[in-house]
Amino acid sequence: MTHPSPTKPRGHLAPESLQQPVGPHRIAGGAFSPGQLIDALPSAFRKFDPRLMVKSPVMFVVEIGAALTTVFTIADSSLFGWLIVVWLWLTVLFANLAEAVAEGRGKAQADTLRRAKTETEARRLRVDRTEERVPATSLHVDDLVVCEAGDTIPGDGEVIDGIASVDESAITGESAPVIRESGGDRSAVTGGTKVLSDRIVVRITSEPGETFIDRMIALVEGANRQKTPNEIALTILLASLTIIFLLAIVTLQPMAGYSGGEQSIVVLVALLICLIPTTIGALLSAIGIAGMDRLVQRNVLAMSGRAVEAAGDVSTLLLDKTGTITLGARQAVEFVPVSGVSSEQVAEAAQLASLADETPEGRSVVVLAKEKYDLRGRELAGSTVIPFAAETRMSGVDQPGEHEIRKGAASAVLRWVQNYDGTIPRDTAEVVDSISNTGGTPLVVAERRDGQARVLGVIHLKDIVKEGLRDRFNDLRAMGIRTVMITGDNPLTAKAIAEEAGVDDFLAEAKPEDKMALIRREQEGGKLVAMTGDGTNDAPALAAADVGVAMNTGTPAAKEAGNMVDLDSNPTKLIEIVEIGKQLLITRGALTTFSIANDVAKYFAIIPAMFAAVYPGLNKLNIMGLATPESAILSAVIFNALVIIALIPLALRGVRYRPTSAASMLRRNLWIYGLGGIIVPFIGIKIIDLIISLIPGIG
Numbered sequence: 001m002t003h004p005s006p007t008k009p010r011g012h013l014a015p016e017s018l019q020q021p022v023g024p025h026r027i028a029g030g031a032f033s034p035g036q037l038i039d040a041l042p043s044a045f046r047k048f049d050p051r052l053m054v055k056s057p058v059m060f061v062v063e064i065g066a067a068l069t070t071v072f073t074i075a076d077s078s079l080f081g082w083l084i085v086v087w088l089w090l091t092v093l094f095a096n097l098a099e100a101v102a103e104g105r106g107k108a109q110a111d112t113l114r115r116a117k118t119e120t121e122a123r124r125l126r127v128d129r130t131e132e133r134v135p136a137t138s139l140h141v142d143d144l145v146v147c148e149a150g151d152t153i154p155g156d157g158e159v160i161d162g163i164a165s166v167d168e169s170a171i172t173g174e175s176a177p178v179i180r181e182s183g184g185d186r187s188a189v190t191g192g193t194k195v196l197s198d199r200i201v202v203r204i205t206s207e208p209g210e211t212f213i214d215r216m217i218a219l220v221e222g223a224n225r226q227k228t229p230n231e232i233a234l235t236i237l238l239a240s241l242t243i244i245f246l247l248a249i250v251t252l253q254p255m256a257g258y259s260g261g262e263q264s265i266v267v268l269v270a271l272l273i274c275l276i277p278t279t280i281g282a283l284l285s286a287i288g289i290a291g292m293d294r295l296v297q298r299n300v301l302a303m304s305g306r307a308v309e310a311a312g313d314v315s316t317l318l319l320d321k322t323g324t325i326t327l328g329a330r331q332a333v334e335f336v337p338v339s340g341v342s343s344e345q346v347a348e349a350a351q352l353a354s355l356a357d358e359t360p361e362g363r364s365v366v367v368l369a370k371e372k373y374d375l376r377g378r379e380l381a382g383s384t385v386i387p388f389a390a391e392t393r394m395s396g397v398d399q400p401g402e403h404e405i406r407k408g409a410a411s412a413v414l415r416w417v418q419n420y421d422g423t424i425p426r427d428t429a430e431v432v433d434s435i436s437n438t439g440g441t442p443l444v445v446a447e448r449r450d451g452q453a454r455v456l457g458v459i460h461l462k463d464i465v466k467e468g469l470r471d472r473f474n475d476l477r478a479m480g481i482r483t484v485m486i487t488g489d490n491p492l493t494a495k496a497i498a499e500e501a502g503v504d505d506f507l508a509e510a511k512p513e514d515k516m517a518l519i520r521r522e523q524e525g526g527k528l529v530a531m532t533g534d535g536t537n538d539a540p541a542l543a544a545a546d547v548g549v550a551m552n553t554g555t556p557a558a559k560e561a562g563n564m565v566d567l568d569s570n571p572t573k574l575i576e577i578v579e580i581g582k583q584l585l586i587t588r589g590a591l592t593t594f595s596i597a598n599d600v601a602k603y604f605a606i607i608p609a610m611f612a613a614v615y616p617g618l619n620k621l622n623i624m625g626l627a628t629p630e631s632a633i634l635s636a637v638i639f640n641a642l643v644i645i646a647l648i649p650l651a652l653r654g655v656r657y658r659p660t661s662a663a664s665m666l667r668r669n670l671w672i673y674g675l676g677g678i679i680v681p682f683i684g685i686k687i688i689d690l691i692i693s694l695i696p697g698i699g
């Protein structure tokens with residue numbers, strides 16, 4: 001990794017660690033060193049197995065060609081024949097090296113992860129709540145374990161009780177502790193991470209061998225890598241081109257024979273290999289693996305290559321307001337009463353309605369009431385708690401003696417009051433709107449006592465828009481991507497935040513099903529949609545999106561539903577993911593262009609050389625002035641092999657990428673890689689020809 005991750009963990013207990021500076025574009029990729037080629041040699045040799053080679057039809061044809069020329073050269077030995085044989089086998093080796101080097105880069109990461117998996121002991125809770133010590137490997141789903149300061153969390157799970165700071169550096173490489181707590185959207189813990197302070201009870205959510213770390217290891221090693229739809233399509237195209245050239249060359253022989261210019265098998269094979277798109281055939285798989293790897297470098301785990309490709313094609317980005325566009329620590333800062341009520345009364349009711357509210361918002365209400373109004377020692381004995389739900393946008397408590405308290409989104413709570421024909425003081429709307437207009441979230445507090453409902457006041461929840469987002473949204477716009485902010489908040493708050501952050505559009509008062517509907521609507525025209533989320537209520541939308549990035553801190557349901565997990569839990573990472581996806585697609589396109597353009601030059605090198613003796617007129621096409629027919633053919637074959645090695649670093653790193661529209665990117669690449677693909681081989685083949693014409697017997 002050439003750049004440090006810009007992300008800091010979040011957690012409402014440590015506001016100073018909430019800053020998530022948005023870095024500049026960091027598409028650079030891991031450095032490539034020639035030493036990696038040597039390390040990858042053993043693995044590259046194993047890939048000669050035809051059962052593996054057949055997955056890449058172009059390279060499979062090269063391998064058959066190499067075997068065929070070997071047999072024919074043994075029968076009819078010549079220096080020219082043997083040189084062709086050697087370079088054809090080298091062509092296959094170079095292609096295998098490309099893939100092996102790409103795979104090797106994940107292995108180091110896998111080793112680090114394996115270390116985090118070392119034997120741990122779990123403190124499992126029996127039914128009677130006493131503890132027993134068992135090996136972590138014997139834990140099953142729904143087991144409850146206790147973890148205290150110093151303990152390694154024995155398996156993946158969900159915090160069901162308590163709050164703790166956790167060191168997740170084993171998986172994220174980030175040493176600053178993060179907060180994990182029950183109830184909210186930060187409840188997930190990962191096996192292998194370490195509790196630094198306090199005590200939590202964790203419900204285990206994965207079976208042994210299927211844990212997050214197990215999946216991560218398989219992923220970075222590329223153990224069950226499947227070809228993506230785009231890769232399959234391109235493979236079919238390359239295979240078709242190969243068949244066309246094969247047919248052309250097979251039919252060439254009788255025609256050539258007719259005019260007395262019959263060619264040897266070795267020359268025909270050499271011609272075929274030069275004409276088929278070997279460059280892209282050799283590098284295709286490495287490009288895909290490197291794309292995944294670039295995500296891993298940024299602490300993003302893509303569950304499929306398909307998701308990475310989709311990221312390169314998305315046209316709409318759906319971003320949550322809270323936690324993505326804002327820092328996400330919505331804290332109560334003020335209790336504003338409506339006329340006829342005192343702020344103490346609002347504080348008292350708000351606190352009662354929040355004592356059992358496990359959300360960060362709820363806890364901040366209790367804290368503010370304690371600090372500002374010294375309301376302590378309140379109890380909820382005999383009360384019924386109404387937990388917050390994104391559906392209802394309310395939470396509260398029903399106390400004994402017909403006293404109900406509610407707090408929540410203005411529209412929801414006002415409807416509740418109206419249902420009981422309650423009182424809504426005239427200044428309510430004014431207070432709500434003034435909080436909303438500053439980008440704050442108003443939570444209206446209301447009560448119903450002895451059948452009489454009334455609004456008491458408003459809690460002002462404050463959040464802060466992250467810095468640097470405007471520039472990133474501008475970049476996305478330049479790439480033709482629309483950004484839409486989604487929030488459960490009211491339209492006024494949404495508008496204020498949307499304007500401050502510079503998103504293209506927003507959807508306010510969105511319930512989970514509204515997010516789904518928006519995704520479906522965007523997808524209808526064939527557009528691809530990406531979104532991030534962390535809550536259980538985000539899960540359906542994460543599953544429906546083409547690219548669903550779940551926060552590692554999120555609930556297990558969200559992590560299951562998405563097709564990527566961001567270990568840093570930085571929702572703006574989505575922007576980088578899109579850039580990496582685009583870079584992958586552009587790299588593949590550029591090298592395909594280069595590969596096919598390349599073959600044009602090889603055609604001019606070989607055809608005149610083959611038939612110069614029969615059709616002297618063809619010599620006019622020998623514009624490169626190559627020394628002899630043999631050296632021309634050999635030079636083309638050598639160039640064809642060397643170009644693969646030369647392009648491995650580019651395939652791994654990705655082509656340079658700037659946020660511009662797809663069309664101008666395409667134009668630019670056609671120029672560079674198309675024209676370059678035609679010119680470079682003319683020069684390369686000429687130089688190689690000059691060198692080998694010095695070999696006696698060839699030149």
Ligand SMILES: Nc1ncnc2c1ncn2[C@@H]1O[C@H](COP(=O)(O)OP(=O)(O)OP(=O)(O)O)[C@@H](O)[C@H]1O
Pocket residue numbers: 320321322323357359361362388389390393394395407408409410441442443486487488489490
């Ligand atoms: N603990 C709570 N108790 C009562 N009402 C709440 C609570 N938390 C949030 N609300 C209200 O419910 C609304 C919806 O909350 P929700 O978490 O679904 O969306 P959001 O956090 O505003 O947006 P985002 O989708 O960006 O997270 C909030 O805007 C707020 O008015």
Ligand SMILES: [K+]
Pocket residue numbers: 273274275276277278279599640
């Ligand atoms: K070729």
Ligand SMILES: [Mg+2]
Pocket residue numbers: 322
């Ligand atoms: Mg929320």
